[in-house]
Amino acid sequence: MPDPTAGVGIELSDVTKRYPGQEHGAVEDFSLRVEPGELLMFVGPSGCGKTTTMKMINRIIEPTSGSITIDGEDVLSLDPNELRRHIGYVIQQIGLFPHMTIAENIATVPKLLGWSKARVADRVDELLRTVALDPGVFAHRYPKQLSGGQQQRVGVARALAADPPVMLMDEPFGATDPITRLRLQEEFRRLQADIGKTIIFVTHDFDEAVRLGDRIAVLSERSRIEQCDTPANILADPANEYVAGFIGRGAGLMRLALIPIGEVPLEAPDDSSAALGVQDSLRDALDLLVLTGGQRVNVTDESGSVAGSLTHAGISAALGAPRLPTGTAP
Missing domain, CATH: 3.40.50.300 (P-loop containing nucleotide triphosphate hydrolases)
Structure with missing residues (x-):
């Protein structure tokens, strides 16, 4: 073997x-x-x-x-x-x-x-x-x-x-x-x-x-x-x-759950917004936006510093971006 x-x-x-x-x-x-x-x-x-x-x-x-x-x-x-x-x-x-x-x-x-x-x-x-x-x-x-x-x-x-x-x-x-x-x-x-x-x-x-x-x-x-x-x-x-x-x-x-926040463009941060990390998913970001009723969610980098923010529009735009790599079909 x-x-x-x-x-x-x-x-x-x-x-x-x-x-x-x-x-x-x-x-x-x-x-x-x-x-x-x-x-x-x-x-x-x-x-x-x-x-x-x-x-x-x-x-x-x-x-x-x-x-x-x-x-x-x-x-x-x-x-x-x-x-x-x-x-x-x-x-x-x-x-x-x-x-x-x-x-x-x-x-x-x-x-x-x-x-x-x-x-x-x-x-x-x-x-x-x-x-x-x-x-x-x-x-x-x-x-x-x-x-x-x-x-x-x-x-x-x-x-x-x-x-x-x-x-x-x-x-x-x-x-x-x-x-x-x-x-x-x-x-x-x-x-x-x-x-x-x-x-x-x-x-x-x-x-x-x-x-x-x-x-x-x-x-x-x-x-x-x-x-x-x-x-x-x-x-x-x-x-x-x-x-x-x-x-x-x-x-x-389900697609949002597969995309880490760190893979999408961010906008300027908002000091009053709740925050997630770059390793969290876009599904996590959408959940937080729905729960808080906010317009945007801040995103922190690996050091804990605020790197930017994400809006509903940014999440929707990410679904339209091409996803790589393409798997191999049999």
């Missing part, structure tokens, strides 16, 4: 899955490349084949035809169990072993790989801290003693335990309440910025795809790719009516 310390590419070429007795395949002629270190979101309605497509990568489901490679290596030539030990897998149901402690759950794959006890213990502590769970508090608890959000974080930690180059995530936050889900998304976005894994993430929630993904593959029946591009480009220019309908209303607000 590839070096786990480096991002690796995944390539699917003409991948098809047909079940006996079905007129059409569950997945037909699916081709896509995931770049090293990229977080690619699969978005589509229930039954479109997005989970089936993802599961063929780690051979939980065997493809009928086509090829799948990771870092140029044909996964169909590998022992399936050995393959899965080098691919992190996180599912909505989490799948923690109820009779094992949290530390034992996280240590499952490293132990199978023959890691020493000391190395396993160090890795468990490291990962619990990475997902914001104190090892001294949580390592020796059992899954039933954790909240749903805490269990989901342990599921992510377990998938990362052997430092796999690839992670597959199947609606991992779908079973949590909206507040917990948002927090998990923010934690995962922070985590991915640090670890840079190559990740395929299945979701039916377009807001989640926009919030997390480097690119989004919008899938329709039998995993047909309707559009694959950056969130900003899909929101600004849907490829067809299907994609536009999947996005739904609020595309402008």
